[in-house]
Each structure stands twice: as C-alpha cells, then as structure tokens.
Amino acid sequence: MEPTQEPYPLDVAAVRADFPILDRKVGGDATVPGEGEGDTTPLVYLDNAATSQTPEQVVDAIAEYYRSYNANVHRGIHQLSQEASVAYEEAHDRVAEFVGADGREEIVFTKNTTEAENLVAYAWGLNELGPGDNVVLTEMEHHASLVTWQQTARKTGAEARFVRITDEGRLDMDHARELIDEDTKLVSVAHSSNTLGTLNPVEELADLAHDRGALIFLDGAQSVPHRPVDVKELDCDFLAFSGHKMLGPTGIGVLYGKEGILEGMEPYLYGGDMIRKVSFEETQWEDLPWKFEAGTPNIAQGIALHAAIDYLDDLGMGNVHEHESVLTEYAYDRLAEFDDVEIYGPPGDERGGLVSFNVGGVHAHDLSSILNEHGVAIRAGDHCTQPLHDVLGTAASARASFYVYNTREEIDKLVEAVDDARELFA
Known part of the structure; x- marks a missing residue:
C-alpha cells in the first residue's frame, strides 16, 4: 500500500532533529547504547502513551538548573x-496558562497523575465521602483512577459505580445518566482512554455531575499532551496529567483544581514548605498551591516541564493533534x-493517538518481542486497565502510540513486523 501524500501538519524532520535518541539502533546482543554488534536495527519508538521522548531543549533546561x-x-x-524559586514558581504560572x-x-x-489522583482521594475523598454516597467511574479507567477511588470508597463506606462501554468502545451515556444521581459526590473519568483511544464526552459528563451537585475529576494523562485542553471550557473541577508523557521528565505531574475547592481541602502530606506558622499546639498552612507541596519538590523537573510546554506551544497544540490524527x-x-x-475502540478517525x-x-507479549527484533517499540500487556481487558475478553493487547516525531514510514515498519509475526505463528 502506497503511503498517502497528504502533508504532515508538522515539520517532522525538524522535530526529529531535537531527539537524538531517535537515531539509535537497537537489537541483537548490544547492552551499551551505540555499541556492540547487535546495534543494527533503527529504533521505531511507538510507546508514547507510556512515556514520550525528551527533546534537547528540555534536557538543556534540567542541565542549566x-x-x-x-x-x-x-x-x-x-x-x-531566589533564582530557583522564581523559576519554579514561573513553571506553575506556565502550566496554568x-x-x-x-x-x-x-x-x-x-510526581505524576497517580499521585494527583491520590492527593484528591486523601485530601478530599476521605473527608467528603461516607455511607450512602457514590463515586462514578467508567469501565475504561486506568488503575490510577479505578483503584484509588475503589479503595477510597471502601474506606469511607461509599459505593464505586462503573459506566459501561459499548461494543465500539464508547461510553454508554444512558447508563451514565442512570448511575449519576443525587447521591453522587464525584465523577472520575479518563478524558481519553489509554487503551481504546476513546475521547470521552467530558463536557456532558461535567454537566451531569454538576446538575446533581457532584464534582468531576478528569484523568488528562492521554489528552493534555496531545490536544488543546482548557479547564474552563471543560468545566472540570480537577484535572491531572504527567510531564513524562508530554516531552518532559519523569517525576513531575500536575493537579489542577478549582481554587475554591482546593482552599477547602486539608493537606495530607506534612512538612517543610507547606507550613506558614507552627507551634507546639497548632500549625497554619501555607497559601495555595504550596500547602499541597510538602518537602523539597522536584525543582529541576518542574522547570523542565516549563520547557516542554514551551516546546509544545511552539509546535502548536492544534498541529500536534492534527499530526497524531493523520498517523x-x-x-x-x-x-x-x-x-x-x-482492533479495540472507535474508528481510526475518531480516537486519540494510539x-x-x-x-x-x-x-501480545510474543508479538511485542517479535516487533522488538525489528526495532519497533510498542507496549504489550493490560496497560493498567485489567478490568477493561476483562470486558474486552482478552488478558492483554498490543498498543502502538504516536507523537510529534513519528511518521507514516515508521507505521509501515510496524505493519511489516506484524505481518512477519502473523506468518511466524501461522
């Protein structure tokens, strides 16, 4: 099949030049990058939903700090x-923008999306949930959301409910309307599924939640790196995402919360930097957002996240989304x-970049191993969505996920490797 001649929305060659790791060769017996007889296969990195690669500009920001x-x-x-404090605070400003x-x-x-989910569960959920209340999730949730709220509900006596998915991998919104009721305190939903690629109707879910006096938490780990996201347009109460999925370093994540809600929440980690005044009898918390950032934070990673956002903004998040859609x-x-x-999930023109x-x-594990011999890096397993895979009727799946530096030619290599696996196991 001849690749389409539709131009890319991004200058992919220029983008790839910022990622030296994409020039690596992998495979064989080599144990040291760039050395050994086995380094003969060009790397095709298609595991971006797990972790994206990091451009030189972000590495430079870490090194400069x-x-x-x-x-x-x-x-x-x-x-x-003073300089470090200003840079770290400006990183918060940049993320807010x-x-x-x-x-x-x-x-x-x-640290990541998972910690952001747990922060809300401990600082809000344990105080606000009780017997008779319910939290509504979906069958496609990542374990970071599903397990966090499952266990929080268990501790508080609340009920965890799960919106069904359709055969096409979309949310059953009629079922959602049944589950979200006057006793619902929180709706927690993946903005975009890390397994199905489904982009969920979160604006409609936010309306349903707010009409019943509930809050909505969006897991944005697979949306914020890949498309324009505006918390006011979505009207979400909480949004979480991770830097390492958006060209940034590991060890840095973000929790957005409406200021009035965060003000009313008690911190669940105590120690330096989140304290304004302390005596033997009582303690006063620091202003937002510092009251939730106890101890020495990931300073370099926060500053590097600023650089990653600058890089993405220079590309244009609309262009990022369009490029992924093409791929x-x-x-x-x-x-x-x-x-x-x-293939699991919605049609190719109605999904996120995976x-x-x-x-x-x-x-799936055997397939991933064979693809690795071709230099193609994908994810194989349950993708931290075991209950969803139970619904799909399979223990594991293979996942190819795309980002700003990927090309159609790399997808052709993926398909060639899949075809070789098919022949090998025929």
Missing part, C-alpha cells in the same frame, strides 16, 4: 535560592487490512 542555580526553593535569601487555569494557585505539582487513522487503516487483527490490537493466535 543544576549547572547554574541549583538551590532549594522558598528556603534561602541568597541569590541561587497552558491549561487555561486562573493562576498558579490552581496548579499543584505532584492514527493511517495506522488503523493499515492494521485493519489484516482480517486476523482485532491503536490497541491483537493478532489472532499470537499473544
């Missing part, structure tokens, strides 16, 4: 501490050419 103004924040009067928040008061830095539809159509390949699938007679 450690080389030039490495110091703790909010602790010292000396110049290095990126997602349309009112200001840094609504942006709490965490995703192409990958879906190419894989659909095989009659023994089952395709999860299985090849008849080939376990």
